[in-house]
Amino acid sequence: MNDFLFYIIVALVKIVIIANMILITVSYLVYFERKISAWTQNRVGPNRVGYLGLLQPFADVLKLLLKEDIVPKVANKFIHSMAPFIALFVAFTTYAVIPFGPSITLWGKEIPLMMADVNIGILYVLALTSIGVYAITFAGWSSGSKYSLLGGIRSSAQMISYEISMGFSIAGVLIFSQSLRPMEIVIAQHGWMWNAVLQPVGFLTFVVAAFAETNRLPFDLPEAEPELVGGYHTEYSSMKFAAFFLAEYANMIIGSAMIVTLYLGGWQFPYVETFGFSPAVTIGLQVGAFFVKMGALLFFFIWVRWSIPRFRYDQLMNIGWKVMFPLSLLNLIWAAILAMIMK
Amino acid sequence: MSGTVPKKRLKDLSFWQKIYVPEIIKGLSQTLKQMFQPSFTMEYPEVKFDPPASYRGRPVLVQEENGIERCVACGLCSRVCPALAIEVQAGETEREKERYPEKFEINMLRCIFCGLCEEVCPEEAIVMSKDYEIVFTNRADALYGKDKLLTPIAKLQDRINFLRQYKG
Ligand code: SF4
Ligand code: SF4
Numbered sequence: 001m002n003d004f005l006f007y008i009i010v011a012l013v014k015i016v017i018i019a020n021m022i023l024i025t026v027s028y029l030v031y032f033e034r035k036i037s038a039w040t041q042n043r044v045g046p047n048r049v050g051y052l053g054l055l056q057p058f059a060d061v062l063k064l065l066l067k068e069d070i071v072p073k074v075a076n077k078f079i080h081s082m083a084p085f086i087a088l089f090v091a092f093t094t095y096a097v098i099p100f101g102p103s104i105t106l107w108g109k110e111i112p113l114m115m116a117d118v119n120i121g122i123l124y125v126l127a128l129t130s131i132g133v134y135a136i137t138f139a140g141w142s143s144g145s146k147y148s149l150l151g152g153i154r155s156s157a158q159m160i161s162y163e164i165s166m167g168f169s170i171a172g173v174l175i176f177s178q179s180l181r182p183m184e185i186v187i188a189q190h191g192w193m194w195n196a197v198l199q200p201v202g203f204l205t206f207v208v209a210a211f212a213e214t215n216r217l218p219f220d221l222p223e224a225e226p227e228l229v230g231g232y233h234t235e236y237s238s239m240k241f242a243a244f245f246l247a248e249y250a251n252m253i254i255g256s257a258m259i260v261t262l263y264l265g266g267w268q269f270p271y272v273e274t275f276g277f278s279p280a281v282t283i284g285l286q287v288g289a290f291f292v293k294m295g296a297l298l299f300f301f302i303w304v305r306w307s308i309p310r311f312r313y314d315q316l317m318n319i320g321w322k323v324m325f326p327l328s329l330l331n332l333i334w335a336a337i338l339a340m341i342m343k
Numbered sequence: 344m345s346g347t348v349p350k351k352r353l354k355d356l357s358f359w360q361k362i363y364v365p366e367i368i369k370g371l372s373q374t375l376k377q378m379f380q381p382s383f384t385m386e387y388p389e390v391k392f393d394p395p396a397s398y399r400g401r402p403v404l405v406q407e408e409n410g411i412e413r414c415v416a417c418g419l420c421s422r423v424c425p426a427l428a429i430e431v432q433a434g435e436t437e438r439e440k441e442r443y444p445e446k447f448e449i450n451m452l453r454c455i456f457c458g459l460c461e462e463v464c465p466e467e468a469i470v471m472s473k474d475y476e477i478v479f480t481n482r483a484d485a486l487y488g489k490d491k492l493l494t495p496i497a498k499l500q501d502r503i504n505f506l507r508q509y510k511g
Contacts, residue, residue, distance in 0.1 A: 039378040044386065204364075307374040308367060 006109065014115050018095055026249040027057035033249075033302050040306045061242065069238040074144035083142060084236065084243035087135035091250035094128050097121035098257045099183045101267045101287035112183060113267075113287065121182040122170060125258065126163075129213055132251070133159040136215075136222055136232045139244070143235035151231030154313065155222035158212055161320035162219075166209035168328035172202040172335035173262045186266030196263040198338060202331035203263045205324050210255040212320070215248065217305040221313055256297035264293050392475070396505035399458045399471040401487075402449060403494040405503075412493055413468035416444040420460035420469055428453035429460060447492060451477055452485040462510065470502050 031046065031054070038045030046053035071080055101113030118124060133156050140152020173195050174180065177188040189195055196203040212219040223231030233244045260266055267290040272282055311319070359365050385392060394400065405413045416433035434445035460469050472494060479485045496503070 036378070038382070040374045042377060042380050042382045042384075044382050044384040047386075303371060303374065307370045 003109075006107075010106075010111055011115070018115055019092065022092065022095060022250055022253060025253055026246055027061070029249045029252065029298060029302075030060070030245075031057050032299075033305075036299070036302045037306045040303075064238060064242040064245075067238040069240065070235075072144055072235050075235065076142040076144070079138050079142035080235075081240065083135050083139035084240040084247070086138065087132060087247035088243045088250075090128050090132040090135065091247040091254065094125055094254045095257070097124055097182050098254070098261055099186055099266060100257075100290045101283060103183075104283055114183065117181065117183055119179070119181045122174070122180045122185070122262075125254075126167065126170070129254075130159070130163065132213075132247075135244075135247070139236070140222075140232040143232075145235050147228045147230070147234045148232050151222040151228050151234070155215065155232060158215075158219065158221060158316060158320070161317060162209045162212035162324065165205050165320065165324035165328040166213065168325070168332050169202040169206035169209065170262065172199050172328075172331050175332075175335045175339045182261055182266075186261060186268060189265040189268055191268075192270050194263060194265040194268075199331050199335050201327055202335065205328040205331060206263060207259060208319075208324060210259055211301070211304070212316075214251040214255045214301075216252065216255075216301055218308040218311050219316060220310060221316060252298060252301050253294070256294050256301065259297055260290060260293045264297075266290060394473045394475070396501045398473055398475075399456045401451070401472050401474040401477055402454065402456075402458075402460055402469055402492075403472045403474070403499070404447060404489065404492040405468050405470060405499055406493045406495050408496065411438070412443065412447075412489070413466045414444050414447065414464075415440050415442045415466055415468070416447075417442075417465060419463045419465065423459045423463045424454075425457060425459060426453040426455045428455075444489070447489050449487045449492060450485060451479065451487055452482065461506070467503065467506065470499050470506065472499060472502065 034056070035045040035053075037043075046056040049055040049059045071077060096115040097118055099112065099114040099117075103110050103112045105111070136155040137152040140148040140150070140155070143149070173185060176193075176195065176198065177185040179185065179188075211217075215222055221231075222228075223233065225231075228234070233241055236244060267286040269282075269286050269289040272285050272289075275282075277285070407413060414431075416431050418431050418433070421429040421431045428450045430446065430448045430450075431444050432446040433442050435441060436443050456471070458471050461471050
């Protein structure tokens with residue numbers, strides 16, 4: 001019984017920490033998006049609210065909260081208000097299975113540094129991200145606006161095309177880890193045995209698919225401003241819009257966390273055991289390594305957004321089916337051969 | 344002629360361009376380079392733009408050193424103003440020029456900063472200043488009378504020199 005209580009408390013503490021971490025990261029991600037875009041365009045970026053504009057995200061949220069919530073007359077009210085929360089739900093629950101550190105031992109009990117150490121973690125992520133498509137499709141369909149509808153349709157077509165190459169790239173990773181448990185995938189990448197090093201092609205296809213899954217430029221066709229006004233969230237305002245906004249950035253964090261977990265060795269800090277630090281410091285370094293890798297990837301996401309123009313829709317489909325799909329298949333074969341040789 | 348120039352099409356991309364990745368890396372490095380360049384932003388309320396002499400800001404009346412306006416209330420500016428922003432009422436004085444504007448009003452809600460008033464004025468009495476901070480909170484305040492329009496000539500020398508050089 002005591003054990004049970006202990007694990008519940010631990011789980012609650014972990015949930016509170018992780019949820020807050022996500023929210024804060026998201027707000028500063030928005031801030032850094034604006035700052036980095038400013039830097040690439042030789043501007044200054046937000047610098048008025050608070051020191052260096054650091055309070056800007058909070059001012060933005062406050063502004064959105066105070067806005068009027070407009071629902072179009074022809075919208076399907078129920079689905080229209082449900083869609084943003086599906087998006088948020090998916091964005092936040094996916095974190096549950098991402099390990100950000102090795103297991104630690106507290107009071108004689110082993111606690112993995114992740115919310116839930118499920119043995120089908122990767123499947124769980126894939127399933128949830130596919131539900132995420134519903135949020136966008138519902139939002140597009142229920143708004144009763146042609147721009148939104150087009151955005152929603154584009155999004156579902158895009159997700160279907162890219163989920164395939166994503167799945168095949170992940171299969172390459174699973175060959176090495178022999179497990180769907182994220183913790184084991186990370187442990188399988190000890191030292192420099194990072195999957196990004198072993199299967200660079202798979203890494204590339206997965207990163208591209210992750211960009212497509214998170215609807216980030218150059219794959220942000222569902223919300224292509226010049227063609228679709230705002231795409232699926234054209235008819236959203238106030239907090240519902242904020243929910244989509246939040247979900248997009250939360251998805252970016254998941255995307256990079258997934259890339260780190262699957263390809264960049266997760267929390268592994270190569271050869272940290274040989275430095276001879278105390279176990280606590282080692283764990284600290286490993287958790288730090290995870291966040292540094294994730295931060296670098298987030299920077300990469302933003303950097304790409306401000307460098308590469310959007311694809312045309314047919315190009316997007318061409319790349320998805322004719323390039324990414326065969327490449328991920330090739331990678332799967334390569335991974336299989338490599339695994340056989342290394343055995 | 345222009346129709347006969349063959350369009351240059353980049354259909355024959357090289358292999359490296361076709362596989363796309365090197366080109367992306369090129370683009371990324373370009374933006375990365377830009378991140379470390381100084382920014383061009385002028386942070387407005389603290390740093391103010393100092394316009395060149397050719398800048399057309401708020402039209403003002405020239406006030407000579409002795410405190411008298413140059414305007415002789417001929418009404419040409421009012422006549423030429425495409426936005427019908429100027430109202431002039433003439434009065435008589437004992438001074439050499441005999442006429443002066445009793446009332447001179449520019450409706451800043453109407454003015455479109457075209458500079459035609461300045462161009463038409465025979466006395467070089469109305470010129471465009473460098474003032475671009477034009478703020479009012481109600482319609483009545485938008486009517487700029489002589490008190491706001493009269494500006495010492497010293498402040499406008501820049502523009503007057505410019506006009507002498509290029510006008511006409
Ligand atoms: S400003 Fe010039 S054009 Fe206008 S009334 Fe006076 S003298 Fe005439
Ligand atoms: S600048 Fe043009 S619009 Fe303005 S007062 Fe002069 S003539 Fe009228």
